[in-house]
Amino acid sequence: xxxxxxxxxxxxxxxxxxxxxxxxxxxxxxxxxxxxxxxxxxxxxxxxxxxxxxxxxxxxxxxxxxxxxxxxxxxxxxxxxxxxxxxxxxxxxxxxxxxxxxxxxxxxxxxxxxxxxxxxxxxxxxxxxxxxxxx
Numbered sequence: 001x002x003x004x005x006x007x008x009x010x011x012x013x014x015x016x017x018x019x020x021x022x023x024x025x026x027x028x029x030x031x032x033x034x035x036x037x038x039x040x041x042x043x044x045x046x047x048x049x050x051x052x053x054x055x056x057x058x059x060x061x062x063x064x065x066x067x068x069x070x071x072x073x074x075x076x077x078x079x080x081x082x083x084x085x086x087x088x089x090x091x092x093x094x095x096x097x098x099x100x101x102x103x104x105x106x107x108x109x110x111x112x113x114x115x116x117x118x119x120x121x122x123x124x125x126x127x128x129x130x131x132x133x134x135x
Contacts, residue, residue, distance in 0.1 A: 058125020083119040
């Protein structure tokens with residue numbers, strides 16, 4: 001092992017945890033490591049799902065705008081600049097675009113706020129190819 005993790009828990013909780021682990025022939029350290037690994041995997045998967053959904057809604061907006069060739073280069077450049085400098089303006093621009101086109105705003109759009117990687121996935125969908133699951 002490379003490092004230790006120190007946590008504060010009540011004496012009673014620690015003793016109960018150790019007792020239950022012992023009764024189940026488990027090592028408390030391995031149980032904590034397993035929980036941490038599961039937690040990371042669960043949240044990384046959630047982020048991957050959000051990123052994929054944002055690509056799809058970016059692509060759907062591309063289609064609502066008339067296809068890739070109809071998406072204004074200036075619009076994409078402005079969004080890219082906002083993605084790098086001001087996520088609030090990025091999100092506002094996207095919301096304004098949906099409203100101007102009289103489109104329903106997908107709930108996943110709210111996940112872009114303060115997440116550069118998520119805004120990039122939306123942009124990739126806006127200028128990219130049809131998502132694979134839709135082929």
